[in-house]
Structure formats: C-alpha cells, structure tokens
Amino acid sequence: MNTEPPVSLSKEEILRYSRHLIMPEVGMEGQLKLKNASILLVGTGGLGAPLGMYLAAAGIGRIGLVDFDVVDASNLHRQVIHGTKDIGRKKLDSAADTIADINPNVKIDKYDVLLTSENAMEICANYDLIIDGTDNFPTRYLVNDVCVLLKKPNVYGSIFRFEGQATVFATEDGPCYRCLYPEPPPPGLVPSCAEGGVLGILPGVVGLIQATEAIKLILGVGEPLIGRLVLYDALAMRFRELKLRRNPECPVCGDNPTVTQLIDYEQFCGLPQHEGPAAAEVNEGDVDPLDVKAMLDRGDDFILVDVREPHEYLICSIPTATLIPLGEIAKRVNELDSSKLVVAHCKMGGRSAKAVAQLKELGFKRVRNMTGGILAWSDKVDPTVPKY
Amino acid sequence: MAKVLIPTPLRQFADKKDSVELDGATVAEVMTALTAQFPTLRKQLFTDEGKLRSFVNVYLNDEDIRYLQKDATAVKAGDTLSIVPSIAGGAQ
Numbered sequence: 001m002n003t004e005p006p007v008s009l010s011k012e013e014i015l016r017y018s019r020h021l022i023m024p025e026v027g028m029e030g031q032l033k034l035k036n037a038s039i040l041l042v043g044t045g046g047l048g049a050p051l052g053m054y055l056a057a058a059g060i061g062r063i064g065l066v067d068f069d070v071v072d073a074s075n076l077h078r079q080v081i082h083g084t085k086d087i088g089r090k091k092l093d094s095a096a097d098t099i100a101d102i103n104p105n106v107k108i109d110k111y112d113v114l115l116t117s118e119n120a121m122e123i124c125a126n127y128d129l130i131i132d133g134t135d136n137f138p139t140r141y142l143v144n145d146v147c148v149l150l151k152k153p154n155v156y157g158s159i160f161r162f163e164g165q166a167t168v169f170a171t172e173d174g175p176c177y178r179c180l181y182p183e184p185p186p187p188g189l190v191p192s193c194a195e196g197g198v199l200g201i202l203p204g205v206v207g208l209i210q211a212t213e214a215i216k217l218i219l220g221v222g223e224p225l226i227g228r229l230v231l232y233d234a235l236a237m238r239f240r241e242l243k244l245r246r247n248p249e250c251p252v253c254g255d256n257p258t259v260t261q262l263i264d265y266e267q268f269c270g271l272p273q274h275e276g277p278a279a280a281e282v283n284e285g286d287v288d289p290l291d292v293k294a295m296l297d298r299g300d301d302f303i304l305v306d307v308r309e310p311h312e313y314l315i316c317s318i319p320t321a322t323l324i325p326l327g328e329i330a331k332r333v334n335e336l337d338s339s340k341l342v343v344a345h346c347k348m349g350g351r352s353a354k355a356v357a358q359l360k361e362l363g364f365k366r367v368r369n370m371t372g373g374i375l376a377w378s379d380k381v382d383p384t385v386p387k388y
Numbered sequence: 389m390a391k392v393l394i395p396t397p398l399r400q401f402a403d404k405k406d407s408v409e410l411d412g413a414t415v416a417e418v419m420t421a422l423t424a425q426f427p428t429l430r431k432q433l434f435t436d437e438g439k440l441r442s443f444v445n446v447y448l449n450d451e452d453i454r455y456l457q458k459d460a461t462a463v464k465a466g467d468t469l470s471i472v473p474s475i476a477g478g479a480q
Contacts, residue, residue: 046477134476135476135477136476137474137476140476158474158475158476158477159475159477160396160397160475160477161396161397162396163395163396163475165472165475180445180474181442181443181445181474182442183442183443184443184474184476185441185443185473185474196397196477198477229472231470231472233396236406240450240470241450242447242450242451242452242470242472243450243451243452244452245452245455247454327400327401327428
C-alpha cells in the first residue's frame with residue numbers, strides 16, 4: 001500500500017506487539033506492514049475515539065486526525081479517547097495525548113480544520129486509507145468523492161440511536177457511498193445524534209468494526225467488508241448483511257463519471273450557505289426566549305406548547321408549558337384553542353419550527369416558534385434549567 | 389405475508405414498531421400496504437410524485453431492489469423487506 005522501505009521493530013516494539021508477532025496471520029511481516037501504514041481519521045468523536053485508541057495500540061505507524069471541535073461534557077458518555085479533565089480542550093490535543101500514552105511509537109499528524117473541498121485532496125493524499133467517522137452528510141459525500149478520486153479505500157461507519165452501519169467503499173472494484181445513496185436526505189428529515197440521541201457504547205462497536213477492516217486491508221488478510229453493508233441493531237443484538245453493488249451509472253465511480261473534481265457539498269446536501277442573506281434572515285414567526293419570559297411575566301394570554309418527547313420533558317421543562325410531542329400534534333390539535341396565540345418550543349428550535357408549520361396548516365393563525373428551544377431558555381432566562 | 393423491517397429513524401412514524409407483516413405480491417404492493425397502515429411514513433419514504441426517495445433503499449432479503457425489478461420485484465411469503473435510510477451520525 002506504500003512505497004516506503006520496510007522498517008524494523010525495536011526491542012521495545014517486539015515485546016509490545018508480541019501477541020501479534022506469534023500469530024501467523026500477522027507475524028513480523030504483518031506488524032511491519034502496520035508500522036509502515038498511514039491512516040487518516042476524519043473526526044475524533046464517537047467513532048474516532050475507539051478507532052484512534054485501538055489503531056494506535058495495534059501499531060499503525062502514522063495516524064492523521066482531523067477535527068476542529070473542543071471536548072464537551074456531553075461527549076464523554078461515548079468518546080472514550082477524551083476524559084473529564086479534557087473538557088474545553090481541543091479534541092485534537094486530547095486525542096493525541098491519549099494516543100501518545102497508549103503507544104508513543106505512533107506518529108500523529110494533527111489537522112485543526114474542517115475538511116473541505118479546498119483542503120481534502122491535499123490532506124487525504126498523505127494516507128493509505130481514510131476512515132470516515134464524521135457526523136454530517138456533506139463531509140460524508142466529500143470523503144467519499146475524495147477517496148474515489150484518489151483511489152483510496154474509505155472505511156465507512158455510521159450510527160443512530162442504537163443502530164449502526166459499516167462497510168468499505170471506494171476500492172478498485174467495489175461500490176462507493178454514492179452507489180449506495182446517490183443523494184442525501186433533505187436537511188431536517190433525518191435527525192442528528194444531537195437531536196436523536198445515541199447509545200453510548202454503540203460507536204465503540206461500530207468504530208471497532210471499522211478498525212478491524214482497516215487492519216485487514218493493511219495486512220491483506222481475511223474477507224474485507226467490500227460490497228457488503230453490515231447493519232447492527234444493538235437492542236436486538238443482531239447483525240445483518242446486505243449486498244452492495246457498484247453502480248455503473250454512479251456519477252463519481254461509474255463507467256462515465258460526471259463528477260471528476262470536488263464540488264460544493266453543503267450545496268449538494270441542500271444546506272444554506274454560510275454567507276449570504278438567507279442565513280441571516282429572521283423568520284417573522286420567531287420569538288426570543290426573553291420575550292416569551294416577558295409575556296409570561298405580564299400574564300399575556302397565550303399557550304406555550306412543548307413539542308419534545310415525554311422522556312425529554314422529564315429532564316427539564318418550562319413551567320406552564322403544555323407537552324404535546326411533535327408526532328401527536330395532528331391527533332391532539334383539539335386540545336389547543338386556535339383563537340389564542342400559540343408559542344411552540346423544543347430542545348433547540350428545529351422540531352418546534354415543524355410544529356409551527358403544522359399548526360398553520362391546521363388553520364392556526366397566530367403561531368410562533370421560540371428560537372433556540374429550551375437550551376436557549378437555559379442560557380438566557382433560567383440557568384437552573386439543566387442542558388442536555 | 390412478507391416481513392417489513394423498519395429502521396430506527398422511521399419507527400417514530402410507524403407506532404414505534406420495528407417490523408410489520410404485510411400482504412402484497414410485489415414490492416410496490418407491500419410498500420402501499422405499509423403506507424396505508426402508517427400514512428405519515430409515506431412522506432418519509434416517497435416523493436410527492438410517488439417515487440422512492442433516493443436516500444432510502446429497499447432490500448428484498450439481502451438484495452437491493454434497484455438491481456432486481458425495482459418496485460415490480462415479486463415478493464413471496466416469508467420474504468423480508470428491509471428499509472435502509474442513510475444515517476450520518478458518528479462524531480457528535
């Protein structure tokens with residue numbers, strides 16, 4: 001997978017890797033392949049945490065880390081490469097320290113950036129294989145296209161709540177991510193982990209499936225997960241396998257590709273551009289939490305509706321709010337007086353925006369969305385309300 | 389009867405069920421029966437023109453129906469249809 005001259009192992013490394021060295025499937029030859037190998041981890045979060053730790057322990061010679069985020073307390077239930085002492089630090093620094101502690105023989109490259117169309121080719125070109133541990137569709141399509149264009153395997157994993165997917169994309173004969181999903185879902189249709197939650201141990205399982213495939217590809221042993229999509233359901237404790245095929249009409253890896261260089265992936269995924277008037281536009285139906293507080297204090301005649309789920313209501317709530325989960329609005333609309341002003345809120349403002357649209361369709365004339373949800377309420381109005 | 393497996397992100401539109409048994413001789417018939425039972429699933433799975441959305445794949449047993457006869461693929465009793473939407477989570 002690379003052209004560097006073979007290196008040898010030090011006495012310390014021979015002892016460290018002894019359980020590998022006595023296995024014929026790895027042996028000295030395999031361990032040197034691992035030492036000569038370079039892997040880029042895109043993201044050092046849920047999937048990147050176990051990946052970074054185990055790949056370092058296994059003796060990968062050089063690991064690149066791409067992340068621009070900082071460690072938050074809400075990361076710690078799954079991102080085991082970071083600890084409580086690291087809250088507020090850059091994930092890159094925290095991950096690099098953990099890796100260096102596990103195996104000081106690993107060379108670590110840190111990229112304190114968001115992977116973009118401008119920098120991705122240059123960064124990825126330095127590695128034998130790329131592991132996608134990101135959390136958003138634009139970066140997933142970007143990583144895919146880069147891997148196809150550079151002819152580098154893309155070890156893919158993705159998680160949601162208690163379900164995971166894993167496969168290997170972009171090998172010579174195998175399918176790519178676009179063969180599986182030609183287009184991303186429109187924004188808002190599929191909730192993110194921040195909205196939908198994730199079982200803390202799930203990325204451990206999925207990340208280690210990815211680590212296993214990376215090690216196998218480097219060693220050239222076993223049956224790689226190419227052309228197969230593994231689906232893992234943690235609640236049922238069931239693994240299933242679906243067949244994936246390369247699509248001859250795929251725009252990037254097909255027989256007549258139309259995508260031959262990187263594109264604007266935010267636009268491809270239907271996200272608003274970072275600049276321009278659209279992003280700054282304030283919806284006239286929006287109302288700030290401070291204004292809602294003032295309305296409550298004045299005793300204004302309006303209904304505050306919490307459209308989150310009952311289990312979220314139990315974590316924290318705003319007094320006087322009526323709980324009607326988003327999915328039940330159509331059924332329970334008769335509980336609301338349509339002649340009154342209705343203010344909807346959720347956790348961050350996304351679901352309540354949908355609730356506002358639904359209520360308008362149902363004939364409500366005066367409906368407003370509390371911006372930023374109960375998290376903004378905690379920031380601006382009542383800091384005793386816990387954030388989650 | 390074929391078994392339809394409903395993935396986690398879509399269970400909220402299907403009375404929180406993880407699978408349902410439905411009748412139908414083709415994939416299209418089974419999917420119609422599914423969205424008749426759970427009308428709010430229709431918008432998640434199909435475009436306004438009634439086409440399966442491009443970020444949702446349907447598998448008959450372990451084969452992608454795009455590489456079989458798509459909607460017209462025959463379904464036998466005991467077959468499993470899996471709905472597999474794209475999910476992006478990983479780092480957050």
